Amino acid sequence: MENVLNSLSKKKFSKYTTLILVTSELVLLNLSYYCSFLLKFGDLDRLELKEPKLILVLSNIFWIGISVNLKYYKLIRIEKFYHQLIKTAKVFFLHIFLVTILIVGLKLTDVSRLRILYFYLVAFFTIVLFRYLFIKSLQIIRTKGYNYRNVLFIGYSEATNKIIQFLSSNLSFGYKIIGYFNNNQSNTQINYLGDFEKSMDYIKNNKIDEIYISMSDKDIEYINQIISIAEKLMIRIKIIPNLNQYSIFRKMNVDYYNETPVLLLLKEPLEDPIKELSKRAFDVIFSLIIILFVLPWLVPIISMLIAITSRGPIFFKQLRTGMDGKDFFCYKFRTMTINTTSDYEQATMHDSRITKIGKILRKSNLDEFPQFLNVFFGQMSIVGPRPHMLKHTKDFTEIKDNYLIRHYVKPGITGWAQVNGYRGETKTKNDVIKRVEFDIWYIENWAFFLDMKIIWLTIKNMLLGDKNAY
Numbered sequence: 001m002e003n004v005l006n007s008l009s010k011k012k013f014s015k016y017t018t019l020i021l022v023t024s025e026l027v028l029l030n031l032s033y034y035c036s037f038l039l040k041f042g043d044l045d046r047l048e049l050k051e052p053k054l055i056l057v058l059s060n061i062f063w064i065g066i067s068v069n070l071k072y073y074k075l076i077r078i079e080k081f082y083h084q085l086i087k088t089a090k091v092f093f094l095h096i097f098l099v100t101i102l103i104v105g106l107k108l109t110d111v112s113r114l115r116i117l118y119f120y121l122v123a124f125f126t127i128v129l130f131r132y133l134f135i136k137s138l139q140i141i142r143t144k145g146y147n148y149r150n151v152l153f154i155g156y157s158e159a160t161n162k163i164i165q166f167l168s169s170n171l172s173f174g175y176k177i178i179g180y181f182n183n184n185q186s187n188t189q190i191n192y193l194g195d196f197e198k199s200m201d202y203i204k205n206n207k208i209d210e211i212y213i214s215m216s217d218k219d220i221e222y223i224n225q226i227i228s229i230a231e232k233l234m235i236r237i238k239i240i241p242n243l244n245q246y247s248i249f250r251k252m253n254v255d256y257y258n259e260t261p262v263l264l265l266l267k268e269p270l271e272d273p274i275k276e277l278s279k280r281a282f283d284v285i286f287s288l289i290i291i292l293f294v295l296p297w298l299v300p301i302i303s304m305l306i307a308i309t310s311r312g313p314i315f316f317k318q319l320r321t322g323m324d325g326k327d328f329f330c331y332k333f334r335t336m337t338i339n340t341t342s343d344y345e346q347a348t349m350h351d352s353r354i355t356k357i358g359k360i361l362r363k364s365n366l367d368e369f370p371q372f373l374n375v376f377f378g379q380m381s382i383v384g385p386r387p388h389m390l391k392h393t394k395d396f397t398e399i400k401d402n403y404l405i406r407h408y409v410k411p412g413i414t415g416w417a418q419v420n421g422y423r424g425e426t427k428t429k430n431d432v433i434k435r436v437e438f439d440i441w442y443i444e445n446w447a448f449f450l451d452m453k454i455i456w457l458t459i460k461n462m463l464l465g466d467k468n469a470y
Helices: 002-009 014-043 050-069 081-105 115-145 158-168 196-206 216-233 273-293 297-309 356-366 371-377 390-399 403-408 429-444 448-463
Strands: 148-156 174-179 192-194 210-213 236-239 255-258 259-265 315-321 327-333 380-384 413-415
Touching: 002 050, 002 115, 002 403, 014 050, 014 115, 081 115, 081 297, 081 448, 148 158, 148 196, 148 413, 158 174, 158 371, 174 380, 196 356, 210 216, 273 297, 273 371, 273 380, 297 356, 327 371, 371 448, 380 448, 390 403, 390 429, 403 429
Parallel strands: 148 174, 148 210, 174 192, 210 236, 380 413
Antiparallel strands: 255 259, 315 327
């Protein structure tokens, strides 16, 4: 077994892992189809009918077509399984869509809707479980020193050092860093192999899988020579641009205008009209459900409790900063006694302004429920960066230069920063900085399933309690 692994470690066998993954998941898809008959009917007799056979054949064709189109079987070593789960969900969503069109369009009558549901439930959970175990197995193999890629660095910069630290941080990535070439030796733990001129002979005479190049424009002649040699030896080239002057941004993205690459300082998935529409549709549906089925009984109960425990209005409204810096009135159930400091002073632990019922409302997040009206009318979203009072928008902008980026999207009732422990009072400058970093990460990485995760974590915190809720 060890000899086999040693042999594989010296080969590019990603095509084999892909073949195993494709074949195994197709087998699981078909087994799930058979299993759905057993769950619904207790036997496989109805599988002999023409319509179920047609759906089975087309299910395989749809699966392959969708997987190829979405690059579902492209495994990235440094990719988190969470992203694999999202890709799997997308494949299943499109597959269900096509099969539904097939059943409705052809008016297939010998197809049980409940059996189809069983089919997708079994297929989804078995394929997700198999993919998880498969990827974990690959990671364990790489951790043991097999299935690695030899990586060489040409040139050295701060950005190079960050890449080296990242690739070295986890053995399961399967990268073996050979060393680096640079005209000047840097203070780093990886091997210094010599200047640029020596790199060319080294590349020709050693087994290298990937080369990362980080050189200035004055070294363009060397860069072109290295690329030429690498392409002849089928070595993958990756360029590390020196963009330290833009270090306030978490990452950059490349867009193409015709064939000219343009660096984007911030990736915004919600700039896609389809994604923006899907988020808005969810906001409207979710908020409408709350408005129609929860607020009609919740508002009278909370209103009575507020009226009994303190004098003043039931609702509290405050100007807050919204999308694109536009101010709007944010609504909450009133949790404080009437005071003159609420527009510039945050609530603190043991705040004397907070009423007895207010403590319960704030701890349980029930005070935020009127904001579903803000969501329905388009001023807020269910998930997004929390809106701050106007004074804090001004103050926090002075603490964090890119603070206002969080207003590229609609503010939310809950957000990524809140479920990661940065909600409520901002006691230090670091609290502001971390909150902004989480908010920007959310904007750059928005996905429908990320919103679902944040909603689930919010509900979980409501039930279990949040130490920062006061």
